[in-house]
Amino acid sequence: MEDRKTRCLIIDDEPLAIKLIKSHISKLDCFEIAGECRNALRAIEILRVEKIDLIFLDINMPEITGIEFLRTIPDRPYVIITTAYREYAIDGYDLDVVDFLLKPVSFERFLKAINRFFNRTRPAIPPNEDSLPVQNSRSFFHIQDGKNTVKLQYDDVIYFEGYGEYVKVITSAKVYIVRESLSDFETKLSGSSFLRIHKSYIVNVQKIKGFSSIHVLLKDKELPIGRMYREKAINALKNS
Secondary structure, eight states, X not given: OTTSOEEEEEEOSOXXXXXXXXXXXXXXXXXXXXXXXXXXXXXXXXXXXXXXXXXXXXXXXXXXXXXXXXXXXXXXXXXXXXXXXXXXXXXXXXXXXSEEEESSOOHHHHHHHHHHHHHHHSOSSOTTOSSXXXXXXXXXXXXXXXXXXXXXXXXXXXXXXXXXXXXXXXXXXXXXXXXXXXXXXXXXXXTSSEEEEETTEEEEGGGOOEEOSSEEEOSSOXXXXXXXXXXXXXXXXXXO
């Protein structure tokens, strides 16, 4: 995708919502609008003939909903949900969407979603490097544990497990539950020895004892490698 523009498809039955997303996309030189449609049935036809990298998808639409549409598409492009209904967030999370945007979508929040898209699609190995990036200059980071700010060493973290708006931080001594998204942690951990292997897991590469095409092995646990992360994860692990 780095050799051409990211091709976007907007699916929404609200003309003003389409206009707003088109305006946001137009501000990004590396993105282009490949199509727009008012219902998911038309989107299925477009996906048959067009190469689409990223879908901006409304949920509450005629004929079939956005969620029903996602469940019908094998090997679908990356998806960012745009909707006025917060209650659909869990459904979107279960379908491994990049992000969930509440209407009206501000440009600032739109850019945050785009950065999450880049986190999914950027190569795991930097150009001209043969291994994973070394851990960043700090050996620690902070999390909010209730009312307390806790300092954690990178080396002590085994993996992160996301579920909805919360993340479990599994360390060698304790499990913390933090109100934050896994994608936010992925951004914070950029440049360290952590690897996103699944919609629900980021793992400390130094803690991996072995791996296959479908899972990684830790000391006393096996974590799955998600289909959408497989190529990136396996390439990174082979070079780590």
